[in-house]
Every structure is written in structure tokens, then in C-alpha cells.
Amino acid sequence: MSDIVLKTEGLTKHYGGVHALEGANFEIRRGECVAIMGDNGAGKSTFVRQITAVEQRTSGRIWFNGGHVEFADPLEAREAGIETVFQTLALADHLNVPDNLFLGRELVKFRLGPFSILDYKAMRKATIEGLEKTGVKIPNISNTIQNMSGGQRQCVAIARTATFKSKLIIMDEPTAALGVQETAQVENIVRTLKGQGEPVILISHNMRQVMDLCDRIVVFRRGRIVANLRKDETDGQDVVAYITGAKTQAEYEDVAAA
Amino acid sequence: MADTAHGIGGLSFDSKKRDLPPELGVGIALVLIIVVFEALGWLFMNDSFLFNTRENIDGIFNVARIKIIILQVAIIGIIAIGVTQVIITGGIDLSSGSVVAATAMIAMSFAQAGQIYGNPNDRAVFFELGWVDLPIIVPLIVGLGCGLVAGAINGLLIAYTKIPPFIATLGMMVTARGVAKWWTKGQPVSFPTDSYAAIGSGMTPVFIFAAVAILFGLALKYTVYGKHTYAIGSSEAAARMSGIKVDRHKVLVYTIAGLLAGLAAIVLSSKNLTAQAGMGMMYELDAIAMAVIGGVSLTGGRGSILGTVLGALIFGVIISGFTFLKLDAYYQEMVKGAIIVGAVVLDQWRQRRAAMKS
Numbered sequence: 001m002s003d004i005v006l007k008t009e010g011l012t013k014h015y016g017g018v019h020a021l022e023g024a025n026f027e028i029r030r031g032e033c034v035a036i037m038g039d040n041g042a043g044k045s046t047f048v049r050q051i052t053a054v055e056q057r058t059s060g061r062i063w064f065n066g067g068h069v070e071f072a073d074p075l076e077a078r079e080a081g082i083e084t085v086f087q088t089l090a091l092a093d094h095l096n097v098p099d100n101l102f103l104g105r106e107l108v109k110f111r112l113g114p115f116s117i118l119d120y121k122a123m124r125k126a127t128i129e130g131l132e133k134t135g136v137k138i139p140n141i142s143n144t145i146q147n148m149s150g151g152q153r154q155c156v157a158i159a160r161t162a163t164f165k166s167k168l169i170i171m172d173e174p175t176a177a178l179g180v181q182e183t184a185q186v187e188n189i190v191r192t193l194k195g196q197g198e199p200v201i202l203i204s205h206n207m208r209q210v211m212d213l214c215d216r217i218v219v220f221r222r223g224r225i226v227a228n229l230r231k232d233e234t235d236g237q238d239v240v241a242y243i244t245g246a247k248t249q250a251e252y253e254d255v256a257a258a
Numbered sequence: 259m260a261d262t263a264h265g266i267g268g269l270s271f272d273s274k275k276r277d278l279p280p281e282l283g284v285g286i287a288l289v290l291i292i293v294v295f296e297a298l299g300w301l302f303m304n305d306s307f308l309f310n311t312r313e314n315i316d317g318i319f320n321v322a323r324i325k326i327i328i329l330q331v332a333i334i335g336i337i338a339i340g341v342t343q344v345i346i347t348g349g350i351d352l353s354s355g356s357v358v359a360a361t362a363m364i365a366m367s368f369a370q371a372g373q374i375y376g377n378p379n380d381r382a383v384f385f386e387l388g389w390v391d392l393p394i395i396v397p398l399i400v401g402l403g404c405g406l407v408a409g410a411i412n413g414l415l416i417a418y419t420k421i422p423p424f425i426a427t428l429g430m431m432v433t434a435r436g437v438a439k440w441w442t443k444g445q446p447v448s449f450p451t452d453s454y455a456a457i458g459s460g461m462t463p464v465f466i467f468a469a470v471a472i473l474f475g476l477a478l479k480y481t482v483y484g485k486h487t488y489a490i491g492s493s494e495a496a497a498r499m500s501g502i503k504v505d506r507h508k509v510l511v512y513t514i515a516g517l518l519a520g521l522a523a524i525v526l527s528s529k530n531l532t533a534q535a536g537m538g539m540m541y542e543l544d545a546i547a548m549a550v551i552g553g554v555s556l557t558g559g560r561g562s563i564l565g566t567v568l569g570a571l572i573f574g575v576i577i578s579g580f581t582f583l584k585l586d587a588y589y590q591e592m593v594k595g596a597i598i599v600g601a602v603v604l605d606q607w608r609q610r611r612a613a614m615k616s
Contacts, residue, residue, distance in 0.1 A: 075501025092492035094559035104500035
């Protein structure tokens with residue numbers, strides 16, 4: 001059995017005349033942490049939005065867990081096991097921790113269509129378990145998100161990915177807005193998840209973080225993948241050369257030149 | 259199981275410390291306003307606002323006044339319950355007053371009696387067709403249906419054409435008023451059947467208001483519907499990314515608001531025993547004001563039905579208090595306006611404080 005969790009082939013997204021993503025071929029295996037790097041506007045977040053069905057791709061194919069998938073919306077992607085920590089956090093400020101963790105997939109006692117009765121007790125219990133699993137410490141889960149620090153918010157967003165039976169975790173710049181201590185906390189959570197065998201895609205600008213946490217680095221430039229590097233066969237300067245366009249891997253020269 | 263832990267980076271938090279519910283502040287405001295009217299009553303009128311001072315009537319409280327306070331806000335209160343839900347999603351509904359007028363006209367047309375004091379009611383809208391003395395269920399379904407359709411159109415416009423709720427419901431406000439006038443070419447519709455008239459008689463509107471408030475209070479607190487309503491108002495982008503079907507939910511919320519405007523129209527026309535194209539004027543603004551005074555944030559995501567009910571009571575107390583003090587209605591309007599602005603200023607201040615804390 002193949003251990004490839006996610007594979008994309010020719011993933012493309014055009015916004016009118018803007019080619020935000022062009023022919024992205026990508027794969028990630030079980031237990032692997034892959035970094036996606038690139039300048040602003042290189043297509044990193046666009047790539048993630050196509051995988052998670054926040055947007056519908058222009059063309060290309062996606063395989064997940066061995067099967068070809070066509071997610072209609074983010075909920076389908078989540079139900080299939082792709083959990084995402086978005087750059088914009090995707091948390092509702094006025095809701096508390098359990099409400100946010102279960103947003104869009106609430107546990108219910110009685111099914112009555114949109115008026116299904118919420119099972120608050122079960123959601124609180126699962127929230128506490130989820131937080132424990134990731135090592136996230138939140139002082140009071142009944143607090144609303146707006147009363148939390150940036151680090152706590154990010155921890156809630158990450159804990160959300162771990163609370164459910166995820167098969168792939170995608171993090172879009174999870175520490176971009178955090179201080180040193182909070183960044184360390186988030187990185188610890190990523191290590192914990194990786195240790196549990198969860199495949200993680202990490203979008204980051206932080207070279208130290210990428211070198212520290214990831215096994216492989218995929219570089220995007222101008223909407224295209226220009227390099228796929230093993231961490232132990234590269235270094236920071238080399239990666240920067242690919243990001244800035246000073247270098248392009250031989251197998252990607254055709255696409256990069258296009 | 260414990261739901262607390264030490265904070266990140268060794269910071270300690272008081273796990274018991276929670277923000278006081280905003281409804282508490284509204285409740286205190288309500289009590290303070292009553293106290294002010296009580297004091298002014300003794301100062302200027304030599305009478306009590308809230309307590310019974312008549313020797314020929316039993317009881318501690320002035321029950322008649324309390325009944326009037328609640329009764330006069332019950333109908334707009336029903337609308338405010340719907341409007342509250344719309345505002346929590348970050349939207350607004352300016353159409354409810356006009357929807358009340360159009361719905362009242364149409365529903366009342368199906369609720370007219372065949373005879374008035376033994377004479378045929380030949381001015382009934384559907385007299386020629388013989389649609390008089392219809393069972394109560396007919397005008398009820400027609401009325402609720404009208405409100406529902408108006409609300410659904412609002413919701414569909416907002417969710418799928420992406421025009422701002424302000425514009426969509428402003429359009430409906432003008433259109434529905436037009437429908438109300440067109441329906442009978444400006445003529446009032448009167449003389450309902452006894453069963454229709456019973457809906458708005460006595461304290462029935464208050465019971466309907468209470469039932470609607472409890473129903474939607476519970477729905478907002480304990481159902482997926484409520485959770486998604488708050489989530490959309492809190493962050494529509496987050497709700498969308500979390501897989502909530504935001505557009506569909508908005509249609510549902512606006513449809514419910516329309517349905518409740520329809521219900522209010524039935525109760526109002528029944529209470530007044532007539533429907534006129536000009537009725538419900540400014541009800542939308544009063545309903546929005548009740549919600550805002552009750553702590554519902556115009557930026558969405560915050561508020562509750564309990565808050566709106568308290569906001570409605572503040573409204574009722576002020577109107578009743580001014581009448582009690584024999585002050586002109588102009589002052590009522592001015593004070594109402596000032597209170598609405600004050601409530602929004604308070605909300606802004608609360609939000610800034612919350613933003614600074616985080």
C-alpha cells in the first residue's frame with residue numbers, strides 16, 4: 001500500500017487573467033512534514049485553498065488517501081480528514097473555545113435539521129481532550145476568543161486540527177504574528193503532532209522553523225513549484241536562491257520558464 | 259473534569275473570572291429608569307409610577323400600568339426578536355414595518371366577517387368571491403406566508419446577489435409599502451371575524467411575544483442554528499472556512515425575521531380590528547432600537563433575545579413614564595433617539611475595551 005497521503009497533479013488556479021497557481025505537482029507521505037516556501041504572492045496560500053476546497057480549482061487533479069477526490073466545500077475536505085490552520089485563523093471572535101473547535105461540525109443530541117440540539121457537554125469534553133493531545137494550555141475554555149492573546153488564539157486554531165481524526169494537517173503561516181515564546185509553543189505542538197505520525201504541510205517564511213521542523217521543502221515562485229528539496233541535502237542559502245529565482249531545479253526548469 | 263490550566267509562558271489566569279453578561283447591564287438600566295420615573299412621579303405628580311396608590315384597588319403594584327407597558331411593546335417586540343437574529347449575523351432589516359403593513363392588509367382581507375350588525379359586509383375585499391367568514395387558519399397561513407416570502411426575498415437577495423442588507427431591505431421596505439397601498443387602492447380593511455379579533459385581544463399579544471421570545475431564545479442558545487447565527491456575525495470568513503453554509507443560513511435568518519413580521523402584522527391588525535396601508539410605520543427602527551438597547555451589537559456576533567426583551571421593556575417604560583408625567587410625545591421621540599445613540603456608543607466602548615484586553 002502506498003503511504004502517499006496527498007497528491008496533486010497539474011493543480012491550477014486562474015483569477016481571470018491572473019495565473020495564481022500553475023500546474024502544481026505535489027505529494028506528501030505519512031509522518032512527513034513538508035514546508036512550502038516562497039515570496040508573497042508565490043501561490044502558497046492559493047495552493048492550500050484549492051486542496052481544502054475554499055476555492056474551486058481551474059484545473060488539475062487531487063488524490064487523497066489513495067482515492068481521487070472532488071471536494072465541493074471546505075466541510076467535505078475536513079470530513080475527509082484535511083484539517084487546516086488558516087493564515088486568517090478562521091476563528092469566530094465572539095465564540096468560546098469549544099464552539100470554535102466544533103464550528104461547522106457541532107455535536108448534537110437530537111437531529112432537527114438546522115435546529116438540532118447542541119451537545120455542549122460532549123463538545124467540552126472533546127475540547128479538553130483535544131487540548132491535552134496537542135499540549136495546548138488554555139486557562140479557561142469558556143472564554144471567548146476575543147479575550148485571548150494571539151498565541152492562545154493560534155493554539156486554539158491548531159488544537160482544532162488535532163481534535164478530529166485528521167489525516168493531514170495544513171498550517172498556513174501559523175506563527176507569523178506571534179512572539180518568541182508563543183512561537184515556541186506552537187512549534188512544540190507541531191512536533192507533538194509529527195511525533196504522533198500526522199503528516200503536516202507547513203507554510204512558513206521562517207527558515208529556522210522550517211529547517212527545525214520539516215523533512216522536505218517545496219518552493220513556489222510566481223504560481224509554480226520551482227524546487228522540491230530534502231532538508232538534509234540543502235541549506236538556508238540554497239532555499240533562498242530558489243525563492244528569489246536565482247536557482248531553479250533541473251526538473252522544474254521547463255515550468256519555471258513557461 | 260477540570261477545564262482550566264496554567265497559562266502559556268507561566269502566566270496565571272483566574273479561571274473563574276468571566277465577563278459579566280451584557281444583559282445584566284441592560285437589566286440594571288431598566289431598574290434605574292424605573293427608579294427615575296418613580297422619583298420624578300413623587301416629585302412632580304405626587305403619585306407612584308410603579309406602585310399602587312389607589313385605596314379601592316388591591317395589590318402592591320400598579321398592575322394596570324405594568325400591563326400597558328408590556329402590551330404596548332409586545333407587537334414591535336415580536337418583530338424585534340426576528341431583527342435581533344438578523345443583526346447578530348451582521349445584517350440589518352429595514353423592511354419589517356412595511357412588511358407588517360402589507361401582510362396586515364392581505365391577511366385581514368382573508369379574515370373579514372360576512373355580516374356587520376346583521377347587514378352584509380359588502381365592502382369586504384373578497385365579498386364578491388364569497389371569501390368571507392373563512393376559518394381562522396386561512397388568514398393565519400396567508401399572513402405568515404406573506405411575511406415568510408418577504409423575508410425569503412430579502413435573504414435570497416442578500417445571500418446570492420451579495421448586495422448589502424441595508425439596500426436589499428430598503429428596497430423591500432419601499433416595495434412592501436407599495437403593495438400595502440395597492441392591495442385595496444388605499445382603503446382600510448376592517449371588520450374581522452370574532453376568531454381573528456381574538457388573536458390581538460386582551461393580553462394575548464404579550465403571551466405571543468413571550469412564546470416567540472422563549473422559542474428563539476432557546477434556539478439561539480441551544481441549537482446549531484443559533485451557533486451558526488453568532489458565528490456568521492462574528493466572522494463570516496471564519497464561518498465559511500469552517501464549512502458553514504453561510505448563504506443558506508442567511509436566507510433562513512431573514513426568512514424567520516419576515517415570518518415574525520408577518521406574525522406581528524396578524525396580531526396588530528387583530529388588536530386594532532383594522533388594517534391600513536400606513537400601519538407599522540417606523541416599526542423597523544423601533545425594533546432595531548430595542549435590539550440595540552438590549553445589547554445586540556450592530557457589528558454582529560453579539561446579543562441575545564433576553565437582552566432584546568429587556569430593551570423592549572426599557573422602551574415600554576419610557577413611553578409609559580412620559581405619559582405618566584404628562585409630557586408631550588415630542589419629548590418621547592427625542593429621548594428615544596438619545597437612548598439609541600447612547601446604546602450604540604456604549605456598545606462601541608465595550609468593543610474597544612474588549613479589543614484592548616486581547
